[in-house]
Amino acid sequence: MDAFLTQAFVYLLAAVVAVPIAKRLGLGSVLGYLIAGIVIGPDVLGFVGSEGQDVLHFAEFGVVLMLFVIGLELEPSLLWRLRGPILGMGGLQVSLSTAAITGGGLAFGLPWNEALAVGMILALSSTAIVLQTLGEKGQLETSGGRSAFSVLLFQDIAVIPMLALLPLLGSGSHGAEAGESGHAESASMLAGLPGWAQTLAVLGAVAIIVVGGRYLIRPLLRAIARTRSREVFTAMALTLVIGIALLMQLVGLSAALGTFLAGVVLATSEYRHELESNIDPFKGLLLGLFFLAVGASIDFGLIAEQTGTIVGIALGVMLLKFLVLFVLAKGFGLRGDPALLFSFALPQMGEFAFVLFSFATQEGVLGSEIVDPLVAAVAISMALTPLLLLVNDRVIRPRFGTKESEETRPMDDMHAGARVLIAGFGYFGATVGRLLRAKNVETTVLEYDSDRVDLLRDMGLEVYYGDATREDLLEIAGARKARLIVIALPTPEMTMDVVRTVQKHFPELEVFARAFDWPDAVDLREAGVDHVYWQSLDTAMRAGRDVLSELGFRAYAAQRATRTFVRLDQESMEALMGVERDDRSVYVSVARERIENLERVLRRDIESDGGARDLGWDPDSLRTEYGDGDASGDPAAAS
Numbered sequence: 108m109d110a111f112l113t114q115a116f117v118y119l120l121a122a123v124v125a126v127p128i129a130k131r132l133g134l135g136s137v138l139g140y141l142i143a144g145i146v147i148g149p150d151v152l153g154f155v156g157s158e159g160q161d162v163l164h165f166a167e168f169g170v171v172l173m174l175f176v177i178g179l180e181l182e183p184s185l186l187w188r189l190r191g192p193i194l195g196m197g198g199l200q201v202s203l204s205t206a207a208i209t210g211g212g213l214a215f216g217l218p219w220n221e222a223l224a225v226g227m228i229l230a231l232s233s234t235a236i237v238l239q240t241l242g243e244k245g246q247l248e249t250s251g252g253r254s255a256f257s258v259l260l261f262q263d264i265a266v267i268p269m270l271a272l273l274p275l276l277g278s279g280s281h282g283a284e285a286g287e288s289g290h291a292e293s294a295s296m297l298a299g300l301p302g303w304a305q306t307l308a309v310l311g312a313v314a315i316i317v318v319g320g321r322y323l324i325r326p327l328l329r330a331i332a333r334t335r336s337r338e339v340f341t342a343m344a345l346t347l348v349i350g351i352a353l354l355m356q357l358v359g360l361s362a363a364l365g366t367f368l369a370g371v372v373l374a375t376s377e378y379r380h381e382l383e384s385n386i387d388p389f390k391g392l393l394l395g396l397f398f399l400a401v402g403a404s405i406d407f408g409l410i411a412e413q414t415g416t417i418v419g420i421a422l423g424v425m426l427l428k429f430l431v432l433f434v435l436a437k438g439f440g441l442r443g444d445p446a447l448l449f450s451f452a453l454p455q456m457g458e459f460a461f462v463l464f465s466f467a468t469q470e471g472v473l474g475s476e477i478v479d480p481l482v483a484a485v486a487i488s489m490a491l492t493p494l495l496l497l498v499n500d501r502v503i504r505p506r507f508g509t510k511e512s513e514e515t516r517p518m519d520d521m522h523a524g525a526r527v528l529i530a531g532f533g534y535f536g537a538t539v540g541r542l543l544r545a546k547n548v549e550t551t552v553l554e555y556d557s558d559r560v561d562l563l564r565d566m567g568l569e570v571y572y573g574d575a576t577r578e579d580l581l582e583i584a585g586a587r588k589a590r591l592i593v594i595a596l597p598t599p600e601m602t603m604d605v606v607r608t609v610q611k612h613f614p615e616l617e618v619f620a621r622a623f624d625w626p627d628a629v630d631l632r633e634a635g636v637d638h639v640y641w642q643s644l645d646t647a648m649r650a651g652r653d654v655l656s657e658l659g660f661r662a663y664a665a666q667r668a669t670r671t672f673v674r675l676d677q678e679s680m681e682a683l684m685g686v687e688r689d690d691r692s693v694y695v696s697v698a699r700e701r702i703e704n705l706e707r708v709l710r711r712d713i714e715s716d717g718g719a720r721d722l723g724w725d726p727d728s729l730r731t732e733y734g735d736g737d738a739s740g741d742p743a744a745a746s
Contacts, residue, residue: 117154121147122395137240138493140395144402145490155403168352169393170235170458172386174263174363175348177238177256178370179379192254196439197261200431200453204230207427217477220276224472225481227269228464229424233457234259234363235394236492241452244500250556251441251448258453263364266459273463277472305359312358316351316365320372328378341385348386397458405486406479413480421456421484425491428454444504451499455488525551525585528592528616530575530605532563535621535642536595551584555596576604578612591617599627606634632681648673 121143129139147154205226212222237255238247246252324347331343348366355365373379410417432453436446464482467473527543527550529536536552543550553573554560563570573580575596586592592609596602602620609616619638622628631639648669655665 114155117147118396118399121154121399126395136243136395137236137398138490138497140398141402141490141493144399145405146402147399148403148405148407150405150407169390169395169397171352171362171366172348172390173235173238173394175366175370176383176386176390178367178372179374179383192257192439193261196254196435197258197265199435199438200258201230201262201265203431203435204428207431208424211423211427221473221477224273224276224467225477227272228460228467229456229481229485230428231262231265231457231459231463232259232428232453233455233489233492234263235397235458236455236489237452239394239398240493240496241448244496246448249445249448251436251445251452254436254439254441254445254449255452260367262457262459263367266364266463269463273467273472274470277467277470308358312354312365313368315354316369317372320369324373325376325378328376328382332378332381337385340381344382344385345389347382401458401486401489404482405490406483409479409483410487413483417480417483417487420480421487421491424456424484425454425488447499447504448496451495451503452492454495455492456485457489460485525549526590527551528553528575528581528584528586528589529595530592531555531595531597531601532559532570533595533597536593537563539593539595551589553580553584576601576608578608581608581613586613586616589616591619594618594620596621599623599630602627603630603634606631606636610635644673644676 122140125143125146126136126139129142130136144155146152149155205223207226208229209219209222209226212225213219217225237259241247241252241255247256328340328343331340334340347369351365351369352362355362373382376382429450432450433446436442436449441449461482464473464478464485468475468478527548529540529550529552532540532552532554540550540552552570553575554563554570555572555574560570560572571584573584575581575594586609592605594602594605596605599622602622606618606620609618617638618636619640620631620636622631622639622641625641628639628641651672652665652669655668656662660668
């Protein structure tokens with residue numbers, strides 16, 4: 108018990124210290140976990156020893172939970188639309204990468220069966236690292252991110268035939284003597300049955316998940332929800348995931364694939380958000396533990412002995428896979444930023460390699476002299492992935508991505524007489540666009556996601572494909588004749604790129620920009636944007652107004668308080684412009700002063716309202732509210 112608590116303390120402390128530092132440096136949490144694992148591992152501080160491999164196998168369950176949560180967020184209709192990339196891109200990536208790596212193994216003198224086994228295993232990428240990193244960066248919803256997800260999903264499916272094929276590549280003499288392994292055990296559960304029976308068992312397991320998820324699990328979740336016991340609902344969610352994982356292993360399928368399928372089935376359930384919120388903390392902890400264990404499992408002693416071999420394997424395999432991925436990206440119509448993201452996200456080797464190499468050793472396919480350096484190379488490649496994506500974001504994409512973006516799809520022909528341009532047509536941009544359209548205001552809408560353009564056009568909306576950061580495209584879209592542009596792009600970086608392009612080439616164009624949070628709003632104001640809209644502010648103010656009304660404040664008082672809050676909040680943002688945010692003490696001091704002033708004005712407004720509260724809408728406060736009252740801006744002064 109003491110040893111368990113000590114290990115738990117070490118892992119948790121390492122995460123708590125390393126991840127905030129890594130995120131502060133812009134490296135992301137995944138790289139923080141990996142570095143922390145290396146530091147506490149046996150070759151640095153030695154807080155974690157040989158038990159790191161056992162922790163790694165346990166923490167792989169975090170990948171299972173992650174795919175369940177991802178499934179919950181995917182509508183079956185969206186998954187159906189991804190069937191082409193899943194089968195096409197995924198199938199070709201696994202096939203071509205396997206062929207390339209197998210060829211490399213043959214060139215270095217491996218027998219064909221060993222080279223093929225190595226090729227299949229190293230063709231797989233890391234689902235955990237890629238999805239976690241892209242999710243943190245907000246890149247999963249881009250075309251490159253969706254393509255990467257499709258390939259990863261196919262790879263999870265491909266584990267199944269690999270488990271069936273590996274024993275055929277070896278003598279099998281060690282199979283009976285092998286130690287227990289989840290995948291080995293699950294693969295042998297149906298080994299004695301004829302082929303048709305194994306097929307029926309697999310199909311039956313899938314049918315149980317689909318039918319059970321639709322007709323059995325929902326009523327059960329409803330009954331659990333009626334108890335109003337959150338811990339019981341959490342226990343039910345974990346029971347569901349673990350049960351599906353056991354069922355999948357029983358029939359030799361990937362547990363991650365099974366839980367993903369269950370998540371998709373429950374994606375339309377009214378309990379999807381409750382399931383996700385209950386599973387998410389366990390998923391996050393286990394994934395963090397997994398990344399820590401990967402870092403701790405890197406054998407630096409072996410790497411020191413075989414540095415050239417191991418580093419050469421890691422870099423060589425990653426280069427081969429990168430070339431395959433880049434060719435596939437071109438072949439499937441990805442260019443520029445999406446192609447670079449797709450190619451830099453998937454060249455590493457994945458967590459399934461640890462399991463499959465163990466299985467291949469037990470089946471007599473590969474010896475430890477081959478597996479040990481390969482496992483070290485796998486760990487190195489996984490640790491390099493966040494760095495590769497960082498290099499792509501900060502070095503490669505800014506220099507090469509946008510230069511190729513026009514090749515993604517021919518730029519749409521568009522009329523150039525609209526009064527308003529809208530860059531980005533997600534929920535925010537679409538809401539503005541629909542309002543303008545309802546009032547017969549002509550708009551030209553630019554959307555950089557070609558799949559979304561097709562979908563929106565099918566819905567009857569006039570949307571054009573194009574990258575609004577490009578001067579030539581804005582020129583063609585009519586930026587010189589338009590009166591204003593609404594920027595509603597999905598990231599602050601893209602928004603700022605468009606702002607700079609407009610200010611440089613179309614200074615007469617009025618900019619209306621969506622901000623994501625307070626620092627983003629201040630950045631836009633400092634950049635010279637006069638019309639900045641914090642996306643959650645109006646909704647929060649409406650909620651606050653309704654809460655005040657519910658608490659007994661008259662409608663005019665609640666409305667006036669929210670308007671005053673917005674005005675003073677705007678003044679606070681103006682006051683903070685130019686204040687160096689890296690100087691925390693100065694920034695906090697100014698911000699605190701503005702917050703106290705806002706609360707003081709609102710409190711004085713309420714106190715001075717006194718006996719006039721029942722008189723309805725008073726003309727003095729209305730004049731103040733709409734700018735015709737006291738010049739001080741203090742509503743109380745006009746009351």
